[in-house]
Structures are given as structure tokens and as C-alpha cells.
Amino acid sequence: MAPVDPDEELPDAADLGEPPPLDEVMDDLAMRFVVNCPAEEQESFERLLFQVEAAFWFYEDQYREIWPHAFPTLNLLTFSQQMFGCCPLLKAFEHRTKEIYDAFTSYKQQIPTCGAMLLNSNSTKLLLVKGWHAKCWGFPKGKIDKDEDKEHCAAREVLEEVGYDCMPALIPTKYIEMQWRQQTIRLYVVPGVPDDYPFATRTKKEISEIAWHKLKDIPTDKDKEDASKEKAKYWMVIPFVAKLRRFLAAEQQHAKKTKNKQQPQPQPPASAPAPSAEPVRVSGSSSGSSAKVAKGADAKGSAKAPPPSTAPAPSTNPPLGVKTKGTKKGAAAAAAAPSAAAAAPSPAAAPSSVQVLQRRGSRSAKGEGAEMAGAAARPSRGHPWLDFAFDRQPLLDAISAAG
Numbered sequence: 353m354a355p356v357d358p359d360e361e362l363p364d365a366a367d368l369g370e371p372p373p374l375d376e377v378m379d380d381l382a383m384r385f386v387v388n389c390p391a392e393e394q395e396s397f398e399r400l401l402f403q404v405e406a407a408f409w410f411y412e413d414q415y416r417e418i419w420p421h422a423f424p425t426l427n428l429l430t431f432s433q434q435m436f437g438c439c440p441l442l443k444a445f446e447h448r449t450k451e452i453y454d455a456f457t458s459y460k461q462q463i464p465t466c467g468a469m470l471l472n473s474n475s476t477k478l479l480l481v482k483g484w485h486a487k488c489w490g491f492p493k494g495k496i497d498k499d500e501d502k503e504h505c506a507a508r509e510v511l512e513e514v515g516y517d518c519m520p521a522l523i524p525t526k527y528i529e530m531q532w533r534q535q536t537i538r539l540y541v542v543p544g545v546p547d548d549y550p551f552a553t554r555t556k557k558e559i560s561e562i563a564w565h566k567l568k569d570i571p572t573d574k575d576k577e578d579a580s581k582e583k584a585k586y587w588m589v590i591p592f593v594a595k596l597r598r599f600l601a602a603e604q605q606h607a608k609k610t611k612n613k614q615q616p617q618p619q620p621p622a623s624a625p626a627p628s629a630e631p632v633r634v635s636g637s638s639s640g641s642s643a644k645v646a647k648g649a650d651a652k653g654s655a656k657a658p659p660p661s662t663a664p665a666p667s668t669n670p671p672l673g674v675k676t677k678g679t680k681k682g683a684a685a686a687a688a689a690p691s692a693a694a695a696a697p698s699p700a701a702a703p704s705s706v707q708v709l710q711r712r713g714s715r716s717a718k719g720e721g722a723e724m725a726g727a728a729a730r731p732s733r734g735h736p737w738l739d740f741a742f743d744r745q746p747l748l749d750a751i752s753a754a755g
Contacts, residue, residue, distance in 0.1 A: 371415075382407070385407035387440070397452045400442070401452065404431070412557055417556075463495045467492050470510070470518065471541070471567075472547045478567050478593070480562075481513055481562050482563075486560070489565070489585055493513075513553055513555065514553060515550075515554055528599060547564070571583045
């Protein structure tokens with residue numbers, strides 16, 4: 353039904369004079385809605401009957417509203433029979449009116465219907481509507497128009513029936529959909545509607561009542577009193593409300609998990625004590641040389657010291673505790689490197705009794721030297737074997753070299 357202005361005042365019957373005869377009214381409606389409708393609407397009886405239905409609502413909203421006692425009360429079938437009897441475009445099919453009407457009714461039941469489940473600010477109340485002549489409650493919804501997507505159909509129907517624009521809050525992925533006989537019904541879940549919103553229908557003779565209903569008071573299919581009056585009032589709502597309750601429970605659980613993830617997590621305690629910048633001397637090799645290891649290191653856990661070299665330590669050796677290549681080839685190259693200060697080696701350049709490991713990422717001797725300089729400034733983890741990037745192969749190489 354086309355929206356109307358609820359504040360529009362109809363002309364008084366006394367100002368319009370005597371009502372026209374019924375046959376003239378039917379001729380007027382046939383010319384307005386059927387004869388002059390777009391050609392694509394005349395391609396099938398199903399499309400033509402939508403035009404007849406629009407004429408029926410105009411008859412109800414205008415002629416019968418102005419002259420309620422002058423025109424008979426008709427339903428859509430009896431009105432269609434009148435239209436087929438007077439309209440030149442339909443008169444040849446007057447004898448098939450009932451057959452065409454039944455096919456149209458079946459066709460309408462296959463058209464998807466869209467609407468919304470409007471919830472209040474804390475999702476404890478659900479907005480329901482009651483049809484013009486209906487005795488039970490339902491959701492604001494309606495049939496989808498040609499070339500209309502489901503989200504806009506739902507928003508349009510809600511706006512027409514209760515006067516609330518839900519499009520800004522409508523999320524396309526949050527809906528409950530069910531198959532009702534041959535018809536697919538999709539209802540979008542729209543929370544956060546103000547409790548005191550002034551709902552008002554924008555259609556005539558379609559919605560008789562709009563009201564909030566407590567979600568917990570709506571009966572479910574599990575109720576034993578199937579014939580109760582309360583359940584009869586909500587028979588169109590009950591199947592959707594059961595799914596809505598599960599939907600809201602899942603949404604609350606998801607929101608709780610998301611909130612917990614966003615909270616800062618406590619950091620686990622360090623697995624090793626904080627290293628000290630001050631090195632201590634422990635016994636090194638059998639020749640009495642000493643090595644510097646981090647304070648608190650366990651001498652029993654260190655690798656077996658290699659035999660001490662008879663050549664003086666070159667000055668290019670980094671200070672003790674700094675990482676070098678963990679392979680034999682790298683150690684031999686470092687021992688053979690010439691040094692101008694070999695005759696007077698620095699105490700800090702004494703050979704280490706512990707084979708240390710290569711740090712991940714070094715790609716050349718030049719890059720390794722830069723990394724060594726950086727490693728000297730970093731505190732040790734408490735043991736030379738702990739101060740590496742957990743590469744398995746360098747560890748195996750170091751054990752092989754030590755043995």
C-alpha cells in the first residue's frame with residue numbers, strides 16, 4: 353500500500369455532494385490503475401492483479417472513507433470480480449476471475465517478505481504490530497518490490513507501518529530467516545530503539561495497533577497450554593522469538609569474549625633472572641686461563657672447553673661473551689687472522705673456554721662484525737647457550753665443535 357500523510361484531512365462528504373454510482377467508481381479505478389498501467393505490468397495476470405489490488409486499497413481509503421454508507425464492503429476477491437466485469441482489458445476473462453485470483457494468491461505467497469525485529473535499548477522488549485482486522489500480533493514487514501533488495505524492503509516496510517527509520521542501524525548480516533509455507537520471511541535484528549519513540553503508522557487501514565512487548569512474556573513452542581489465549585495472540589511471532597532469544601544469547605557471549613580480548617593481559621614472569629652487567633671470572637681450561645661468563649651461570653652446564661691455542665689471541669677477537677660463528681671453519685679463520693697487537697693482547701681478548709653460538713641473521717663477515725659490536729652492548733641471558741635466537745642447527749654445530 354502506498355504511504356499516506358497521517359495528518360491529511362479528507363474532504364467532507366457534504367462538500368462533495370452525492371456519492372457517484374458504483375459502476376462509475378469502478379470505471380474510474382479501472383482507468384487509473386489497470387488500463388493506463390505500464391505495459392510490463394500487463395504481461396501476466398499476476399502483475400495485473402497487483403494493479404487491481406492497488407485499486408482496491410484506493411477504493412477502501414478514499415471512496416469508502418468519504419462515503420462509508422454509500423459503497424458496499426468488499427474483500428479483494430469480490431472487488432476483483434467487480435473489476436473484471438467492468439474493465440475492457442479484463443472483461444474477456446470475467447468467467448475465470450476466481451481461477452486467476454487463486455493463482456495470484458498462490459503467487460503472492462511465494463514473494464519474499466522482509467521486515468525487522470525492533471528491540472529497545474537493553475533488548476528486553478520487542479515491537480509488534482497488529483493488522484487492521486487482525487486479532488494476533490506480528491512484526492512490521494511486507495513483500496519485496498520488483499528490483500528491490502531485502503535490506504531496503506525491510507527498512508521501507510518498517511517506516512511505512514510504524515514510522516521508524518531503521519536503515520541506519522540495520523546490519524545486512526544480522527537477520528533471522530524462516531520458510532513459512534511457500535514464503536521466505538527475513539527479519540533483521542535492530543536493537544537500540546528508544547523506548548519512548550513516538551511510533552505512528554503512515555498507511556491507512558493496514559495497522560491498527562503498535563506496542564512494545566516484553567520478550568520474556570512472549571510464550572514459546574515448549575509451552576504445554578497450546579490453546580491458551582496468550583499463545584493464540586502470538587502464533588505468528590513464536591517461531592521467530594525462539595530463534596531471537598538464541599541469537600541474542602550468542603551476541604552477548606561474543607561481546608563478552610571480545611571485551612576480554614581487549615583487556616591487557618598480565619605478562620608472564622621471566623624464565624631466567626635478570627642478567628648483571630658485571631661479569632665474574634670462573635675457572636676456564638686446564639691451562640688455567642679464565643673466561644668471562646654472565647653472573648649466575650652454571651659451570652656444569654657449559655660446553656666442554658676446546659684445547660687452548662698456542663698462538664696468541666688476535667686483537668680482532670671480540671670481548672669475551674660476544675657471539676662468534678659456531679662452526680669449526682669460522683673458529684679456524686678467526687685464529688689465523690694476523691694482528692699487529694698480538695704481542696700484547698688485551699686482558700679482555702683472552703680466549704673463551706665456552707663455544708658460543710651464531711645469532712640468526714648474520715650473512716657476511718662485515719655484517720657479523722657489526723652484529724658482534726651490538727651484541728657486546730646487550731646483556732647476556734645468564735648462559736652463553738641461552739643468548740641465541742633458538743636456531744637448532746647452530747646449537748648442534750656448537751656441541752659438535754665442543755666435542
